Amino acid sequence: MNHFKKNALSRIIAYFSMEIAVDERIPTYSGGLGVLAGDTLNAAAAVGFSMVGVSLLYRKGYFFQRIDEKGIQREEPVEWIVDDFLVEQTPRVKIQLENREVTIRAWLYEVKHNDHTVPVYFLDTDLAENDPYDRTLSGFLYGGDERYRLCQEAVLGIGGVKMLRALGYEKIDRFHMNEGHSSLLTLELLREQMAAVGHEQASWEDIEAVRSLCVFTTHTPVASGHDKFPLGLVKQVLPFFPVHGELRDIFCCGDFLNMTYLALNLSHYINGVAKRHSEVSRMLFSHYEIDAITNGVHVPSWLSSPIQKLFDKYIPRWKEDIFSIRYAISIPLKEIWEAHLINKRLLLDFVNREKNMGMDIDNFTIGFARRMTAYKRPELIFTPLERLNAIARSVGPIQLIFAGKAHPKDEEGKKIIQRIHAIRPSLVPEIKLVFLENYDLALAKRIVAGVDLWLNNPKPPFEASGTSGMKAAINGVPSLSVLDGWWIEGCIEGTTGWSIGMDVFQLQEAKEGDYSNERDAMALYDKLEKVIMPIFYKNPEAYALIMRSCIAINGSFFNAQRMFMQYVLKAYY
Numbered sequence: 001m002n003h004f005k006k007n008a009l010s011r012i013i014a015y016f017s018m019e020i021a022v023d024e025r026i027p028t029y030s031g032g033l034g035v036l037a038g039d040t041l042n043a044a045a046a047v048g049f050s051m052v053g054v055s056l057l058y059r060k061g062y063f064f065q066r067i068d069e070k071g072i073q074r075e076e077p078v079e080w081i082v083d084d085f086l087v088e089q090t091p092r093v094k095i096q097l098e099n100r101e102v103t104i105r106a107w108l109y110e111v112k113h114n115d116h117t118v119p120v121y122f123l124d125t126d127l128a129e130n131d132p133y134d135r136t137l138s139g140f141l142y143g144g145d146e147r148y149r150l151c152q153e154a155v156l157g158i159g160g161v162k163m164l165r166a167l168g169y170e171k172i173d174r175f176h177m178n179e180g181h182s183s184l185l186t187l188e189l190l191r192e193q194m195a196a197v198g199h200e201q202a203s204w205e206d207i208e209a210v211r212s213l214c215v216f217t218t219h220t221p222v223a224s225g226h227d228k229f230p231l232g233l234v235k236q237v238l239p240f241f242p243v244h245g246e247l248r249d250i251f252c253c254g255d256f257l258n259m260t261y262l263a264l265n266l267s268h269y270i271n272g273v274a275k276r277h278s279e280v281s282r283m284l285f286s287h288y289e290i291d292a293i294t295n296g297v298h299v300p301s302w303l304s305s306p307i308q309k310l311f312d313k314y315i316p317r318w319k320e321d322i323f324s325i326r327y328a329i330s331i332p333l334k335e336i337w338e339a340h341l342i343n344k345r346l347l348l349d350f351v352n353r354e355k356n357m358g359m360d361i362d363n364f365t366i367g368f369a370r371r372m373t374a375y376k377r378p379e380l381i382f383t384p385l386e387r388l389n390a391i392a393r394s395v396g397p398i399q400l401i402f403a404g405k406a407h408p409k410d411e412e413g414k415k416i417i418q419r420i421h422a423i424r425p426s427l428v429p430e431i432k433l434v435f436l437e438n439y440d441l442a443l444a445k446r447i448v449a450g451v452d453l454w455l456n457n458p459k460p461p462f463e464a465s466g467t468s469g470m471k472a473a474i475n476g477v478p479s480l481s482v483l484d485g486w487w488i489e490g491c492i493e494g495t496t497g498w499s500i501g502m503d504v505f506q507l508q509e510a511k512e513g514d515y516s517n518e519r520d521a522m523a524l525y526d527k528l529e530k531v532i533m534p535i536f537y538k539n540p541e542a543y544a545l546i547m548r549s550c551i552a553i554n555g556s557f558f559n560a561q562r563m564f565m566q567y568v569l570k571a572y573y
């Protein structure tokens with residue numbers, strides 16, 4: 001082993017995330033952020049890197065989504081048996097919340113590849129010795145009020161560092177904050193630093209020592225994605241929080257604790273999750289250097305088995321060298337198409353069995369599944385419905401498969417689900433529309449591989465990266481997407497998929513009024529009607545060629561191993 005590799009592999013990285021999706025049976029995630037965290041830990045295990053994950057245990061999950069015939073979402077606690085999947089660890093640590101001591105325990109999950117293991121610890125406060133309120137902190141992900149969230153984030157950040165020490169991790173080379181929720185970990189690192197050098201008051205050198213340990217990834221330009229807490233509440237919940245003194249501005253943002261600014265101030269390396277997202281983040285946070293590492297998906301987790309069989313046949317050792325997926329370009333088109341039909345059959349059988357839809361394998365099938373919220377514009381393809389109806393009549397039948405949860409407090413998101421349900425009676429018989437309940441890892445895996453086209457039309461510039469289109473690409477499913485997030489990098493028009501509406505340069509030049517939902521919808525319809533559906537219905541070989549290019553060109557790059565190696569070079573080393 002060469003010197004660099006040996007050196008790199010001896011480093012230990014602690015990866016903190018409010019949500020981590022490592023197993024479809026463990027409901028400790030809500031969506032993209034958690035999936036990315038899980039894929040990152042998997043990539044670390046696959047390349048043999050020493051990483052340890054830290055998150056919270058949610059005994060009731062995010063929520064189980066039920067939708068009635070009117071499209072009304074009901075949220076139920078997820079029922080799951082923690083010790084079926086996780087192993088209780090012996091150490092206990094304590095943190096102070098308000099005037100109480102809260103005891104924390106950890107549960108272990110091991111991410112394994114070949115003979116390498118990456119441990120993930122889920123922190124839990126549901127212990128008999130804790131106050132009843134504190135026991136509820138390992139209840140719901142993104143539930144409760146401000147106080148509940150702040151307490152959870154203290155358990156994650158402060159409790160997480162303490163737990164790692166108690167578990168025997170004395171030397172940790174980097175603390176990676178995956179989004180700002182965990183940034184209270186910097187306070188605990190500062191306390192450790194001050195104790196080590198015998199300081200009563202923190203000095204600039206102490207701050208620098210913490211900064212040299214921390215890296216931060218920001219994941220969204222949407223304001224609600226950046227937690228902030230009024231200092232009054234912070235002072236109550238965390239009586240030791242430094243709201244006075246010379247270093248105040250490092251910790252406080254006016255009258256608030258802003259978790260994003262705390263992470264920005266105390267990290268020496270900061271990145272956004274796609275090139276465009278970093279540019280947008282540099283505008284939002286203009287005093288910071290913000291690099292870009294574009295997201296990727298862990299290929300073995302997202303690859304359907306028919307496509308995996310083709311990889312095994314035509315690209316031996318693809319798992320060892322992820323870039324060799326590029327050579328998918330020599331897989332015979334016929335075999336790509338046949339593998340796709342197996343995936344499509346599986347998905348449509350599932351839809352037909354669950355929802356009695358009678359969807360047909362010969363018909364053009366579009367997937368749209370992600371969090372149901374306004375900026376993702378799930379209804380764009382129905383704006384106006386007459387145009388969609390006309391396209392299905394003139395070019396060919398369309399099958400639409402939707403899925404996604406709305407956050408329990410996102411009233412608009414919930415209304416979107418209702419309105420999509422209400423559209424059904426106004427569709428011509430050539431269009432079939434289904435909304436599948438409870439979007440999760442397992443359902444995502446079915447949908448991304450089984451549709452003919454992956455649709456994504458968020459309002460720019462709010463999609464930081466987006467990853468579900470990458471999951472589709474690795475399975476040979478092209479995207480039709482607005483040029484935002486990863487798609488600016490991934491779209492080669494007509495080769496890996498198609499764009500909707502303005503490109504980045506046009507968006508930057510655009511004046512008030514140039515940009516509208518109606519214009520984007522028009523562009524979407526034009527692409528479907530004049531470009532994509534004619535290829536699908538009249539020239540399947542050309543469609544298979546695009547599918548193959550998706551795998552070779554985008555699958556070989558937008559994967560978690562490439563992403564992880566960039567983190568090693570830029571952030572961990």
Ligand SMILES: *Cc1c(COP(=O)(O)O)cnc(C)c1O
Nearest residue numbers: 031032370440441444466467468
């Ligand atoms: C990948 C994934 C997401 C993220 O999808 P985006 O397109 O990035 O918004 C959300 N939920 C689940 C279950 C996923 O697998």
